[in-house]
Amino acid sequence: xxxxxxxxxxxxxxxxxxxxxxxxxxxxxxxxxxxxxxxxxxxxxxxxxxxxxxxxxxxxxxxxxxxxxxxxxxxxxxxxxxxxxxxxxxxxxxxxxxxxxxxxxxxxxxxxxxxxxxxxxxxxxxxxxxxxxxxxxxxxxxxxxxxxxxxxxxxxxxxxxxxxxxxxxxxxxxxxxxxxxxxxxxxxxxxxxxxxxxxxxxxxxxxxxxxxxxxxxxxxxxxxxxxxxxxxxxxxxxxxxxxxxxxxxxxxxxxxxxxxxxxxxxxxxxxxxxxxxxxxxxxxxxxxxxxxxxxxxxxxxxxxxxxxxxxxxxxxxxxxxxxxxxxxxxxxxxxxxxxxxxxxxxxxxxxxxxxxxxxxxxxxxxxxxxxxxxxxxxxxxxxxxxx
Numbered sequence: 001x002x003x004x005x006x007x008x009x010x011x012x013x014x015x016x017x018x019x020x021x022x023x024x025x026x027x028x029x030x031x032x033x034x035x036x037x038x039x040x041x042x043x044x045x046x047x048x049x050x051x052x053x054x055x056x057x058x059x060x061x062x063x064x065x066x067x068x069x070x071x072x073x074x075x076x077x078x079x080x081x082x083x084x085x086x087x088x089x090x091x092x093x094x095x096x097x098x099x100x101x102x103x104x105x106x107x108x109x110x111x112x113x114x115x116x117x118x119x120x121x122x123x124x125x126x127x128x129x130x131x132x133x134x135x136x137x138x139x140x141x142x143x144x145x146x147x148x149x150x151x152x153x154x155x156x157x158x159x160x161x162x163x164x165x166x167x168x169x170x171x172x173x174x175x176x177x178x179x180x181x182x183x184x185x186x187x188x189x190x191x192x193x194x195x196x197x198x199x200x201x202x203x204x205x206x207x208x209x210x211x212x213x214x215x216x217x218x219x220x221x222x223x224x225x226x227x228x229x230x231x232x233x234x235x236x237x238x239x240x241x242x243x244x245x246x247x248x249x250x251x252x253x254x255x256x257x258x259x260x261x262x263x264x265x266x267x268x269x270x271x272x273x274x275x276x277x278x279x280x281x282x283x284x285x286x287x288x289x290x291x292x293x294x295x296x297x298x299x300x301x302x303x304x305x306x307x308x309x310x311x312x313x314x315x316x317x318x319x320x321x322x323x324x325x326x327x328x329x330x331x332x333x334x335x336x337x338x339x340x341x342x343x344x345x346x347x348x349x350x351x352x353x354x355x356x357x358x359x360x361x362x363x364x365x366x367x368x369x370x371x372x373x374x375x376x377x378x379x380x381x382x383x384x385x386x387x
Contacts, residue, residue, distance in 0.1 A: 002119050003029045003046070007039035007053040007065060008081060013104060017052060017081075017111075024112055036060030043069055043076070050118050052102075054081040055089055063093060070097050077118040081106070116224055124192075124231040141177055142325045143318035147310040151178065158305050159185035164257070166302045167280040169309030172359030175280040178307055179238040188276055191235025194228045198249075199241035206249045208265045211256075217266025229262050229273050236276045242302070243283035243294060253277075254298045277302065312354040312361060319350045322358065326365040339369050344378035349385065 004021060008014040011034070018030045031048070033039035037059050043051070051069070055062035066078050080101040082090035090101035099118045102111050141152065158165060159182045167175045176195065183193040201209050208217070212227030228237060239245070245253070256262050257277060261270045279302045288294035312319070323341055331338040341349075345368075354360055364385045372380035 001027050001029050002049045003031065004050045004052065004115070005031050005033060005039060005042060005048045007033045007036060007051065007057070007062070009035050009054060009057045013054075013081070013106075017106060020106070020108060020111060021115065036062065036065040039065055040068055043073060048076055049122050050115060051076055051078050052081060052115075053078055055086045055093070056083065063089065063096070066093055066096055066098055075122065077122050079114055079118055113224055117226060120224075120226045121230070124194075124226065140325070141174075141181055142321050143315060144321065145310075145315040145318045147315045148318060151307060151309065154305075154307055155181050155185060158182065160187060162276050163304045164276070164302050165278050165305045165307060166285075166299075167278065167307045167309060168285075169280075169282065170311050170357055171282050172357035173309040173311055174358050175282075175309050176238065176240060178309060179236075179240075179278045179280060182278060183236040183238075183276075186236070186276070188235045192232055193236045193238060194232040195238045195240060196228050197240045199244040203246045203249075206246060207252060210249065211252060211262045211264055213265035214267045217264070221266065224264070227262070227264065229256060229275055230271060232275045233273050234275075236278060239277065239279040241281060242279040243281040243285055243288055247293075247295065250295045250298050254295060254301060257298075257301045312357045316350045319361070320346050322361055323349060323365055326362050327369060330366050330369055339372070339374070339376055341368075341376045342378060345376050345381045348378050348381040352385065 006014055006017050006021075008017065014032055014034070018032060021028050021030045031042065031046075033042055036053075036057050039051070039053065040060070042048075053062045053065055057065075062080055066080070069076060069078070074097070077099040078093070078097070080090050080093045080098050081104060082101050083104050087101075087103070090098075090103075093101065099121060100114050102114055141148065143149075155178065165179075165182060167178050169175050179195075180193065183189060196209065198206060208221075208225070208227065210227050210229055212225050212230060213221045214224050215221055239253070252262070256273065256275075260273055260275075262273055263270060285294050285299050285303075289296045289299060323346060327341065328338050349361075349364070356363075367384055368376045368380055371384045
């Protein structure tokens with residue numbers, strides 16, 4: 001159940017807002033505060049999914065409330081309530097972090113759409129924070145080979161800029177790992193990183209996934225929904241397998257890169273976004289361009305910096321480190337002791353043709369831990385790691 005706090009000193013307006021929200025959706029729990037100071041005290045002692053806050057109030061105005069709450073609970077979206085003379089101030093509050101504003105007297109549809117959009121945004125922010133906690137554990141870059149050292153050096157150079165990066169390489173090489181490292185080392189690291197697998201989303205849904213949609217835009221669009229570009233605002237969006245994106249979606253991504261604006265499917269309203277774009281592909285995009293499957297202008301927008309991730313066969317000297325890393329990680333996940341691999345077992349693994357790259361090696365290590373002896377031997381590798 002979404003919990004909404006209404007901070008408004010005019011009792012009549014406050015009652016109207018509470019009535020509208022309560023009657024519209026019985027999953028909204030609406031709490032009232034008659035001034036800014038009491039509102040802040042309630043925010044400190046309780047968890048809210050959204051705050052509707054008047055601008056002109058005694059004791060403490062809405063701008064002061066917004067600034068104070070952003071310091072203690074920055075994830076709570078604020079919708080400002082403005083009188084006719086407060087519109088300039090309302091617009092300025094968005095620069096301070098407010099999600100949006102509504103004017104008095106509140107228009108029913110405008111109010112409800114704004115509330116739904118703000119709650120959607122909050123949900124995306126929470127999901128992203130959970131993802132970031134996982135990222136720090138799951139996106140280590142293991143290896144000391146020259147190829148990996150060169151990539152780490154490149155990341156150090158480009159991470160602190162806002163340059164767009166195109167990451168290429170075969171399936172399973174760890175392209176998403178490079179993207180997460182760039183984000184974590186960037187000035188946007190406190191913002192979200194939103195990952196979109198363009199190959200996993202049906203062509204007819206990719207535009208809605210990226211840019212959102214408005215209610216009624218298509219058959220199953222039963223409410224307004226923010227897209228991944230909006231969710232990534234202030235941070236990074238990672239477009240994985242971008243070579244599989246439809247040409248119509250490519251055109252919209254190009255516009256977003258050129259103008260820093262998007263439009264939800266079914267709407268003609270521009271939404272400004274501040275997003276760094278990282279992209280990855282296992283395809284030869286220049287060949288795709290020649291076959292009219294990928295836009296050349298989009299390629300040049302994306303490929304400001306090119307990073308090619310080497311295959312595992314090109315960095316076999318990293319296999320001992322990777323095996324040890326995966327063995328420890330799998331033991332932690334399964335709550336079991338770490339299994340050792342004999343030197344001959346490691347040497348045998350280094351001789352394989354790793355067409356599936358790092359992803360395949362991880363699977364093989366797990367199989368050997370499950371099926372092998374107390375110490376994984378060369379014989380175990382020959383028996384259980386065979387293709």
